[in-house]
Amino acid sequence: MARVDLRNESNVPGEWFVDTRCIDCGTCRDIAPELFGETRGGSIVKRQPSPADELDAWLAAQACPTASIGTMSRQPRPGRLYPREVGEGSGVFDLGYCSEDSFGASAWLVVREAGNVLVDSPRFTEALAGPIAELGGIDHIALTHRDDVADAERWAERFGARVWIHADDRVAAPYATDLLTDEQQIQAGFVAVPTPGHTRGSVVFLLDDRWLFTGDSLAWSHERGDLAAFRGACWYSWEVQTESMARLADQHRFSVVLPGHGARVSGDADDLHDRLVRLVEQMGRPAA
Ligand code: SF4
Incomplete structure (x- = not known):
């Protein structure tokens, strides 16, 4: 309150x-x-x-x-707001309930026949665990990087989920069951793409060549009206992150960006690709 x-x-x-x-x-x-x-x-x-x-x-x-x-009048919340589906019938849910431990990063749930995937971790609360159980629980927890782990261990224990993190960020999740090193599928159509830079073990997850879960590697900026990366919050290497974004633009297409920090965006895949290419050019320039 x-x-x-x-x-x-x-x-x-x-x-x-x-x-x-x-x-x-x-x-x-x-x-x-x-x-x-x-x-x-x-x-x-x-x-x-x-x-x-x-x-x-x-x-x-x-x-x-x-x-x-x-x-000021302490109005009660208007019913259950999260999980909130991002587009009717998409099976992708915004979970709200951000955790202070991940500095308020957003987390996402993907409901799939092959098993549900939690991308990063919201605050653990029964107010969210109940609805997630109704949606089929959590089979996999896919962590984009070391900063946004939050309550992943509690979520994994609650639902008996496997936990994926890149080997280079494993210190943040010693309970992880699966370590990522190269690009690989967690499930058919759910691909982990290493994008070192923000942290050494940063990963983005691409679902069905459409939904890109970016952690803190890439986001939309309302101020710029464009894709953006966070130079002031790059903990490992800006040069390496620039190379990672260039590789992402070369090898993948997506039409929705769902980040940890920063704004989410959906649009035309070619337009987002062109924006990413331009962002890479800007990232390669010396800091102002
Ligand atoms: S900036 Fe973050 S912590 Fe502050 S009011 Fe907004 S959501 Fe809450």
């Missing part, structure tokens, strides 16, 4: 607010950029939601890792 007594004074006046426990993960700004903005060291409500976009505010509130988003 957001703390009224800690309401950030920079919020616009009105019912909705962000409190000062915000860790500035950016998740609310990625989910609802028209409602949430950035101030010194955190997020604020920059426009009060209208009835038409109040659901977006609730989705951001339920995703917030520090429960910093709320209403």
Whole structure:
């Protein structure tokens, strides 16, 4: 529950607010950029939601890792918001309930006949475990990199899931059952593609040549209106990450990007390919 007594004074006046426990993960700004903005060291409500976009505010509130988003009148949440299917009938679900341990990274559930796959880890909560059980549980946990492991071990224990992580990031998940080294299929149509750079063991997962789960290697930027990579949050090697993105553009196509941090986007596969090629060119230039 957001703390009224800690309401950030920079919020616009009105019912909705962000409190000062915000860790500035950016998740609310990625989910609802028209409602949430950035101030010194955190997020604020920059426009009060209208009835038409109040659901977006609730989705951001339920995703917030520090429960910093709320209403002055302490309105109750409007029912179960997550898991939330990304496109009707897609079988791909946004899980909300981001974890502070992964700095608010998004996690995703893919419901498949071959066995459900959790990509990265939300906060462990029975509020999410119950609905996930109704969707068939979790057979595999695919970790994009060491930073976004969060509660993966608890999810694996709860559902008896195999856990995949790249060998170079294995220290973050010593309980992993399967270590990735090269490009390989976790299941038919679900491919792990190593993309070192953000961390040495970063991986993206490509589902059905359409859905690309990118961790912190690649995302959409609302500010730029384009694909982006995070030079200021590159922990291993920007040069290596640039090579990884170039290889990804060469060898794969996708039409949806679902990241850990940063905004998600869906579009035309050729357009996203061209944007990735241009991003690689920009990444190769010296830092401004
Ligand atoms: S999601 Fe929560 S912690 Fe993250 S920036 Fe928004 S208010 Fe802050």
